Amino acid sequence: MIILTGATGRVGTAAAKALMQMGEPFKVMVRSPEKLAVSGPNMQVVTGDLADAAAVEEAVAGATRALIVLGNHPDQATLERRFSEQAVSAGVRHLVKVSSMEASPEATAVLPKNHFETEQHIQRLGVEWTFLRPNYYMQNMLMYAASISRGSRFALPLGSAKTAMVDARDVGEVAAAVLTGEGHAGQIYQLTGPALMDFHEAAGVMSQVLGRDIVYIEQTPEAFHDVLAEFIHSKWQLDAVCELFAEIAGGSLEQLASSTADLLGRPARSLAEFTAEFAPAFQVTD
Secondary structure, eight states: OEEESOTTSHHHHHHHHHHHHHTOOEEEEESOGGGOSOOOTTEEEEEOOTTOHHHHHHHHTTOSEEEEOOOSOTTHHHHHHHHHHHHHHHTOOEEEEEOOTTOSTTOOSHHHHHHHHHHHHHHTTTSEEEEEEEOOBGGGGGGGHHHHHHHSEEEESOTTOEEOOBOHHHHHHHHHHHHHSSSOTTEEEEEOOSOOEEHHHHHHHHHHHHTSOOEEEEOOHHHHHHHHHTTOOOHHHHHHHHHHHHHHHTTTTOOOOSHHHHHHTSOOOOHHHHHHHTHHHHSOOO
């Protein structure tokens, strides 16, 4: 039995859909079952918060493999580590954690630093583990859909830094493949899309697909902070995101790997394919 956390998020939803298609029995632990985008006879739902030890105990009971994927939060590291400990105590033998490509012993930004230290904590638990380290998610571009649809432009504080954007759905499907396959114990997979490009080049790809010029504006870190502050009211999260983007601007995601395609047995989704699929979100509005 597999237990998934984060099953209402982008990666977790994709993992759940993949497991459903495989006919693999699994459980999901969610706070809001009404937000689930997948259901079926081989999925059990446990309602609860990861901060609730009793709910976690119910969720991990009978499970042998677990997917750990949480959104950025001040308590993320604590909750992931507690869940890992309870899961292992309950008999889970393989922990699969969605981490960060920036996670490393040298990480200084709070988000990748927390991911790396949680990886180290999991390794010390004495069970099999696999870490998935994705690049920049293509779905992040949807946050700029309104700007692109209204003004055919988007702004980021990333200068000319390159990323190999990856579709979050591919990451979720990789997670499902790892959870159900063999030979993944002790592996760290760098998950990227098929192309390394800066955001001027990304705008060019989107321009070709959408049939009009899309412009990438190199935003200052200060302007990015001010815009983000309108939507993120947690100082911790605001500072953490700005700190992370500063590292990306410095080249922390300039990595291209074949792991996504290798693990899926097909090419990773490209930005062109992603843009075409979500074209209605980027279309011109009056």
